[in-house]
Amino acid sequence: MQQHTISVLVNDQPGVLTRVATLFGQRGFNIDSITVGGTEEQGLSRMIISTGGDDRQINQLMKQLHKLIDVISVTNLSENPFVSRELALIKVTASPSQLAELNGIVEPFRAAIVDVGPSSLIVQVTGDTEKIDALLVLLQSYGVIELTRTGSVAMARSIVPVTAAATV
Amino acid sequence: MSVEMAELQKKNGIPPIQFGEEVTGAETLLRCLILEEVEYIFGYPGGAVLPIYDSLYGSYFKHILTRHEQGAIHAADGYARATGKPGVCIATSGPGATNLVTGIATAQMDSVPLVCITGNVAQSLIGTDAFQEANITGITIPITKHSYFVRDIRDLPRIVKEAFHIATTGRPGPVLIDIPKDVANEKAPFTYPDKVEIRGYRASLVPSDKEVQEFVKAVSEAKRPVILAGGGIIAAQAEKELRDFAEKTRIPVINTFMGLGGFPGTHELSLAMPGMHGNYTANQALLNADCVIGLGARFDDRITMGRTKEFAPKARIVHVDIDPAELGKNVDTAVTVAGDVKSTLAKAIPLAKACESEAWISQLKEWKEQYPYKYKKDGDVLKPQAVIELLYNSTDGEAIVTTDVGQHQMWTAQYYKFKHPRSFISSGGLGTMGFGFPAAIGAQIAHPDRTVISVVGDGGFQMTNQELAIVSQYNIPVKVAIVNNQCLGMVRQWQELFYDNRYSQIDLTCSPDFVKLAEAYGVKGLRAHTPEEAEAVWAEALAHDGPVVVDFRVAQEENVYPMVASGNTLDQMELGDD
Numbered sequence: 185m186q187q188h189t190i191s192v193l194v195n196d197q198p199g200v201l202t203r204v205a206t207l208f209g210q211r212g213f214n215i216d217s218i219t220v221g222g223t224e225e226q227g228l229s230r231m232i233i234s235t236g237g238d239d240r241q242i243n244q245l246m247k248q249l250h251k252l253i254d255v256i257s258v259t260n261l262s263e264n265p266f267v268s269r270e271l272a273l274i275k276v277t278a279s280p281s282q283l284a285e286l287n288g289i290v291e292p293f294r295a296a297i298v299d300v301g302p303s304s305l306i307v308q309v310t311g312d313t314e315k316i317d318a319l320l321v322l323l324q325s326y327g328v329i330e331l332t333r334t335g336s337v338a339m340a341r342s343i344v345p346v347t348a349a350a351t352v
Numbered sequence: 353m354s355v356e357m358a359e360l361q362k363k364n365g366i367p368p369i370q371f372g373e374e375v376t377g378a379e380t381l382l383r384c385l386i387l388e389e390v391e392y393i394f395g396y397p398g399g400a401v402l403p404i405y406d407s408l409y410g411s412y413f414k415h416i417l418t419r420h421e422q423g424a425i426h427a428a429d430g431y432a433r434a435t436g437k438p439g440v441c442i443a444t445s446g447p448g449a450t451n452l453v454t455g456i457a458t459a460q461m462d463s464v465p466l467v468c469i470t471g472n473v474a475q476s477l478i479g480t481d482a483f484q485e486a487n488i489t490g491i492t493i494p495i496t497k498h499s500y501f502v503r504d505i506r507d508l509p510r511i512v513k514e515a516f517h518i519a520t521t522g523r524p525g526p527v528l529i530d531i532p533k534d535v536a537n538e539k540a541p542f543t544y545p546d547k548v549e550i551r552g553y554r555a556s557l558v559p560s561d562k563e564v565q566e567f568v569k570a571v572s573e574a575k576r577p578v579i580l581a582g583g584g585i586i587a588a589q590a591e592k593e594l595r596d597f598a599e600k601t602r603i604p605v606i607n608t609f610m611g612l613g614g615f616p617g618t619h620e621l622s623l624a625m626p627g628m629h630g631n632y633t634a635n636q637a638l639l640n641a642d643c644v645i646g647l648g649a650r651f652d653d654r655i656t657m658g659r660t661k662e663f664a665p666k667a668r669i670v671h672v673d674i675d676p677a678e679l680g681k682n683v684d685t686a687v688t689v690a691g692d693v694k695s696t697l698a699k700a701i702p703l704a705k706a707c708e709s710e711a712w713i714s715q716l717k718e719w720k721e722q723y724p725y726k727y728k729k730d731g732d733v734l735k736p737q738a739v740i741e742l743l744y745n746s747t748d749g750e751a752i753v754t755t756d757v758g759q760h761q762m763w764t765a766q767y768y769k770f771k772h773p774r775s776f777i778s779s780g781g782l783g784t785m786g787f788g789f790p791a792a793i794g795a796q797i798a799h800p801d802r803t804v805i806s807v808v809g810d811g812g813f814q815m816t817n818q819e820l821a822i823v824s825q826y827n828i829p830v831k832v833a834i835v836n837n838q839c840l841g842m843v844r845q846w847q848e849l850f851y852d853n854r855y856s857q858i859d860l861t862c863s864p865d866f867v868k869l870a871e872a873y874g875v876k877g878l879r880a881h882t883p884e885e886a887e888a889v890w891a892e893a894l895a896h897d898g899p900v901v902v903d904f905r906v907a908q909e910e911n912v913y914p915m916v917a918s919g920n921t922l923d924q925m926e927l928g929d930d
Contacts, residue, residue, distance in 0.1 A: 195551075199501070203493055210494045240680065247677035253498040253518060256552035 185236040187216070189268060189338050192231040192249055193223065193256040200254045204231060207252065213237065213245055217270075217335030228256065232338045261338050268338040272316045273298075274307045277327035286326070293319045304329055312336075371543060377505045377536040378403035381469065382411060384512035387544050390440050392416060392431060392797055394424040398444025399484060400471030403536035405442075416797065416826065419818040421448050423790040425455025426816065429464050430791030433777045434752060434798040436589065438465040438519050445472045446484030449530070450491065454784060456526045457495040461781025462610060463587055465524035467515050468496075474534040475503065489530050497525030502532065505540040517548040521555035523675040524587055557674055559691030564699040570670050570687045572705055574643035576712040577603045578623070580655075583610030583780070584648015584673060584693050586773045591615070593697035594647065602706045604716055606634045608649050609765055610780040617769035618749070623716060624769075627655040628916050629762040632723035633716055635914075635922040638664045646671040648693045651682040652781070660684075662921040672696050723927065725766045727910070732882045736760060736835045736906040740767035742890055743805055743833060751803040752795045754778060756788035756812030759841035762912045764807050786815030792830045793822055803831065803894070810836040810860050820873035823899035831893050832901040834866055837908045845911045850918075870901035879903040 194200045201220055208215050216234040223230045237245065246258045261268075278286055280300060286307070290297060295309035309319050313336065320328070369383050381404060385393070394416045397405040408415055418424040421443040428439030443452050449470040459466045473482045489499045498518050500511045508531070515527040559567075571577060585594050591614055598605050598621050605615040606623045617624055626634035638644060638655075644667040649655075651671075656663040660683050668686035671679050676690040689696050727737040740763045743753070749769050754777040755761040761778055770776045777795055779787040792806035813834055823830050835841075840858040847855050867877030876896055880886040886904055893900040913928030 193552075199489065199493075202490065206493045244677065244681055247679075247681075250552075251675070251677055253550060253553055 186238065186242075187234060187236050187262070188242050189261045189266065189336060190233045190235065190242075190246065190249070191259045191261050191338065191340075192233060193258075194229050194231060194252075195254040195256065196222070196227050196229045197254055200229070201231070203252050203254060204233075204249065207248055208235070208245075211245065211248055213241070217333075219335045219337050221337070232336055234336055259340070261340055265341040266338050267341060268312050268336045269310055270313055270316055270334055270336050271308070271310045272320075272331065272333040274309070274320065274323055274328060275304050275330040276307060276323050277303065277329055278305050279303060282326075289322050290319065295319060369542070372541045374539050375542050376403060376407070377502075377508055377531060377538050377540075378407040380505060380508050380540070380542055381512065381531065381536070382407050382413070383542055384509055384544060385440065386412060388438075388512070388516045390438075393440050393442055394418055394428045394431070394794065395442030396421050396424055396444070396448060397442075398448045398471065400445035400473060400533050401442060401448075401469075401536070403533065404469070404471065404531075416793070416822060418790065419821050420816065421451035422455055422786065423793075423816050423819040423822070425452045425466070425468065426458070426784075426787050426790035427794035427797075427819075427822075428466055429455060429459050429787075430754060430777055430794030431798045432459075432464050432466055432794070433462075433791070434774050434795035436587075436774065438467050438516060439794065440467050440469070442469045443471075444484065445470060445488070446486045448484075449486055449488035453491065453495070454782075456492055456528065458779050458782045458784045458787060459526040460495045460497065462779065463524050463583060464526065465519040466526040467519050468526060468528045470528065470530045471536065472501075472530050472532040475532045476534070478532065489528065492528050495526075496528050497523075499528040499530070501530045502535050505535050505538040508535065509542075509544045513545050513548055514550060517555065518550070518553070522553075522557075557676075557691040558695045559672075559689045559699065561699070563689045563691065564696060565703065566687050567670060567672065567689050567696065568700050568703045570668060571601060571603070571643060571645060571700075572707060574603075574641075574668075575708050576641050577601070577643040577645060577707055577709060578637045578641045579603050579605045579645045579647055580608060580626070580638075580649045580651075581605050581611045581614050581647050582608045582649025583614070585611055585614035588648060588674070588692055588694040589773075590648070590694035590697055591773045593694055593701065595619075597697045597701050597704060600701060600706065601704050602709045602713065603645065604637060604709075604713060606637060608652070608655060609778070611649060612765060612776040613770035613773045616771045618771055621713070623720070625765055626922070627652075628657065628918075629766065629912050629914065630655075631725055631766070632914060632925060632927065633719040635916070635925060636719055637716055639666075639923055641667045643667055644669050646673070647697070648673060650678050653682075656682060657916055657919070657921055659921045727913075727928070730907070732884075733907050734880065734882055734886055734904060736837065736904075736910055737763050737767055738883055739833065739835055739886060739904045739906060740764050740807070742886055743807070744768045746890060746894060747803055747805070751775070751805050752777065752792075752799060754788045754792040754795060754804070754806045756808045757783045757785045757842075758809045758812065759837070759845065759910075759912050760807050760809045760835035762842075763835070766912075785809075785812035787812070789813060789816050789830075789832060790819050792832070793819060793828055796828045796830050804829075806830055806832045808832060808834055809841060810834055810838060810863050810866070811840045813866075814860075814863065817869065820870060820875055820899075820901070824874040827898055829896075829898050832899070833890075834901065834903050835906055836863075836866070836903050837906050837910070838863065839908060841910075842912070844909075848909075848911070866901055866903040876900045877903070879905065881905045
């Protein structure tokens with residue numbers, strides 16, 4: 185099963201997220217991650233949805249999404265080069281004396297320690313999903329107390345302009 | 353006000369609508385409905401819709417007060433299916449709204465245009481679990497084409513305009529408008545938009561010339577082609593185009609269950625219905641065709657049996673549908689056209705030529721003669737199939753027939769040869785028991801001069817028979833034909849065939865005396881036990897100028913054949929014991 189990143193432009197209305205999420209459940213698809221936020225145009229939101237499926241399933245999913253009245257356009261970003269980023273905050277068991285050691289671990293990831301407490305600290309990291317997973321593996325040995333991840337935000341690279349014609 | 357709207361009001365004798373006049377949300381709604389040319393409203397009042405019902409008092413609208421909200425929405429559905437115009441129903445908040453759910457899902461599955469208006473508690477109470485509060489927009493998200501919760505009276509005209517547009521364009525479907533009580537009471541100057549602009553919504557899809565050329569090319573190469581004509585033919589009003597196309601190309605036509613009447617069942621090229629209870633010829637045609645042309649049909653699992661790889665194994669599948677999501681959804685296709693079937697066929701007819709299909713047509717004709725629908729006659733025992741034949745012969749196939757769900761539904765689809773579109777009204781997708789009788793009320797209201805027959809089982813009729821009050825109150829001359837085998841027939845058939853005759857909970861012998869029940873509502877009731885009695889009482893029923901309930905007591909252990917058992921493929925048909 186392939187992973188796909190779908191960009192869905194929707195009306196910024198109450199209940200639209202429910203409609204999209206309901207459609208996934210109704211049609212038997214799983215949402216691996218979903219992010220929603222504002223766009224360049226007032227009144228519209230963009231959802232970035234990560235999901236799995238073969239080409240036929242994804243094609244069907246995109247068509248079903250497009251049937252929702254509040255959906256303006258649907259684009260499968262995975263068909264072309266795209267940029268994807270995720271933000272994670274990771275709370276790790278550590279004393280202030282371990283700060284330098286942990287700095288040494290997070291720095292190559294261009295992550296940062298954004299809070300230090302008596303027995304824990306918080307690491308902030310942005311990047312693609314694999315990068316965050318890799319950092320997480322390293323931090324596991326210290327003891328991860330809490331983890332929160334945003335899910336991917338994504339955008340097609342500039343060489344492939346996203347136009348109405350490129351969408352379902 | 354636009355010139356068109358002013359002319360519309362004049363034409364329909366509607367009282368003039370003052371634009372700019374300050375009116376309540378309830379009055380705004382009714383004015384919008386007038387401007388959408390709504391004539392009938394099916395509904396049931398309650399606390400949250402009192403402002404709307406107050407505005408309805410003495411108004412232009414003909415309101416049908418059903419005895420249950422499910423009756424209201426099925427009646428609105430029957431009205432819509434019989435006319436092609438959107439059906440409108442109103443229910444109050446909470447239980448009133450949730451009582452619409454089955455009807456909304458029924459309409460969604462069969463692509464029926466409905467506008468369902470529900471009241472809700474005032475916005476200040478939303479989310480507090482207030483008395484009779486239900487999140488009906490949330491509940492109905494998966495079963496509506498779209499739904500609205502009105503937060504501001506100033507949005508209401510636009511929302512109503514959009515709702516009718518969405519319900520009736522593209523692939524039709526139900527739209528829900530939930531109006532909280534404070535919005536219904538609030539006042540604002542009345543306006544109504546001339547146009548609908550919904551970004552991202554593609555209301556109609558006219559296929560490109562290139563798509564049509566590919567379609568025609570694929571069809572013309574076939575030697576054993578068959579058209580699978582679905583409900584989309586009726587929704588698109590493409591009956592004439594289908595007939596012209598089939599006759600010009602010499603391609604036989606299979607009507608799906610939802611497509612019955614979209615191509616005359618009496619036509620020499622008609623192969624009638626395929627699938628689980630379809631006929632031998634239609635199923636053999638699918639198994640042996642080299643090209644299956646799906647026109648507004650969704651390749652439902654009652655036709656493919658869910659065995660899509662074994663379905664039409666020798667055929668290239670060509671699929672035309674207004675809903676692009678249907679293309680490639682259930683079966684692999686060779687050629688697809690995302691477009692309105694009427695405009696596709698209109699464009700294709702001038703380009704099309706006759707296929708070399710005469711040998712194929714002869715073969716199909718031979719099968720048709722060899723394997724017609726048949727049943728074993730048994731002296732004085734009244735067979736359910738004979739009842740349907742009686743209904744067909746007595747009306748020359750000209751009646752509008754509605755059904756519930758079960759054996760009687762399949763026998764009706766088999767033995768009543770539908771000649772006209774919108775003459776067969778039945779819950780195909782959802783399979784809703786209790787649908788047939790209220791749907792007949794809606795159809796009869798839409799067509800007061802036509803014979804409307806509601807064929808129901810003794811099970812389904814008991815789910816909505818309280819609407820006998822409606823046919824009595826408004827003297828709606830629906831003829832109810834109960835195919836009464838004193839059990840849940842289709843369940844009994846499956847228990848016999850697949851559960852070793854273990855008849856679990858199908859006994860309906862303790863049903864009311866349907867004749868007395870009808871009479872209790874002031875409706876004529878008749879009963880027949882034998883073929884002879886059936887002819888006599890049915891003639892009496894047709895001659896009666898008003899509603900009639902006829903209780904046909906039929907053989908209990910009669911099964912629907914042919915049958916393809918669940919899990920089997922179309923080549924594994926049981927033809928029955930005779």
